[in-house]
Amino acid sequence: MIDNTLKILTGSKGTGLLYLVIVFVFFFFLLTRPIVRYLKTLSDGLMSIASGNLDCRVPITSQDELGVIAQNINYMAEQLQLMMQRERQIEISKMELITNVSHDLRTPLTSMIGYLNLMKNDDYQNLEEHKRYVNNTFNKTQQLKKLIDDLFEYTRLTSGAAQLSFRRVDLSGLLEQIMMEFEPIAHEHALKIEKLWEFKQVYGMVDVEKFVRTIDNLLMNALKFSFKPGEIVIMLAEEKDHIYIAVENQGEPISREQELRLFERFYKAEPSRNDYFNSQGSGLGLSIAQNIIELHGGQMGLEYREGWFKFFIKLPRLGNFQVGEWRGKTAQG
Numbered sequence: 001m002i003d004n005t006l007k008i009l010t011g012s013k014g015t016g017l018l019y020l021v022i023v024f025v026f027f028f029f030l031l032t033r034p035i036v037r038y039l040k041t042l043s044d045g046l047m048s049i050a051s052g053n054l055d056c057r058v059p060i061t062s063q064d065e066l067g068v069i070a071q072n073i074n075y076m077a078e079q080l081q082l083m084m085q086r087e088r089q090i091e092i093s094k095m096e097l098i099t100n101v102s103h104d105l106r107t108p109l110t111s112m113i114g115y116l117n118l119m120k121n122d123d124y125q126n127l128e129e130h131k132r133y134v135n136n137t138f139n140k141t142q143q144l145k146k147l148i149d150d151l152f153e154y155t156r157l158t159s160g161a162a163q164l165s166f167r168r169v170d171l172s173g174l175l176e177q178i179m180m181e182f183e184p185i186a187h188e189h190a191l192k193i194e195k196l197w198e199f200k201q202v203y204g205m206v207d208v209e210k211f212v213r214t215i216d217n218l219l220m221n222a223l224k225f226s227f228k229p230g231e232i233v234i235m236l237a238e239e240k241d242h243i244y245i246a247v248e249n250q251g252e253p254i255s256r257e258q259e260l261r262l263f264e265r266f267y268k269a270e271p272s273r274n275d276y277f278n279s280q281g282s283g284l285g286l287s288i289a290q291n292i293i294e295l296h297g298g299q300m301g302l303e304y305r306e307g308w309f310k311f312f313i314k315l316p317r318l319g320n321f322q323v324g325e326w327r328g329k330t331a332q333g
């Protein structure tokens, strides 16, 4: 068989055929060389990405199947890069949380140790002073408890572990109830309350306990940070796309940078103010409130203008509310 083939190739007819084979092989290599070279480039690119160089991108030189493979390789590298960035961000965020928590736990604890030490060594002038030390220590334990409770709530909300139970509720009636308890406290602090809402029923789907906590948070902030004497305006309106609730007051002016950071966890715009009321805060209130509203499928924000703070909430109207909007959603950490 092989002998026959050799005979044909070496015969006169065979010489032509031999040339044909040589020409074919020559052109075959000539045409497939760029493809082989490109495959080598893709393979090198993949190896580089696999070894951790996520900035690496392979060149896309055609729109054929190989071009599609190259596009997919680049897409994969981009996605991996995004995933790594997200993980790094979560890691940084966790470290920040630990640093803030350690700092905020240490501050009241240090002063508790200080007072207890004074009392342990009978280092006080009279019973009056002793009582003051006991009171201060007690206040610090309260502050510590609030911080731990808030932290617990915050981590539950942001880890997606919080189970909200939604009910159809008349928000107008609920706000009215909250205001009844709040008004006397506000008056004690020389703050007038103005309610801007039509007294008709406005139904929304809320987790009552969490919603009340959010409103309480806003009202307590208004109480703490308002100029006194002053006024707090509470608004409720049913708009086309959503239910609008807002709490407005006037307080110490803040810069644009502070305005943008108010909803960050642990952020306080006025750390220099250290009267009793303000020093109690951990700066978690607004982050917790915002997470709760987002888990309701709503939005929470601040409209700020020259010392006037308007914290607003937009909740989906009854017809627009979908449990699916919040289920499984985790808020930003």
Ligand SMILES: Nc1ncnc2c1ncn2[C@@H]1O[C@H](COP(=O)(O)OP(=O)(O)OP(=O)(O)O)[C@@H](O)[C@H]1O
Pocket (backbone or CB within 6 Å): 150, 221, 222, 223, 225, 226, 249, 250, 251, 252, 262, 267, 268, 269, 270, 280, 281, 282, 283, 284, 285, 286, 287, 309
């Ligand atoms: N109604 C308001 N008027 C003026 N400033 C406000 C108001 N609400 C919040 N702020 C500013 O935003 C900061 C963050 O508020 P946030 O409720 O998160 O923390 P906090 O009240 O200081 O502490 P916490 O709520 O954890 O007890 C406050 O420290 C304050 O500087």
Ligand SMILES: [Mg+2]
Pocket (backbone or CB within 6 Å): 217, 220, 221, 281, 284, 285, 286
């Ligand atoms: Mg607060």
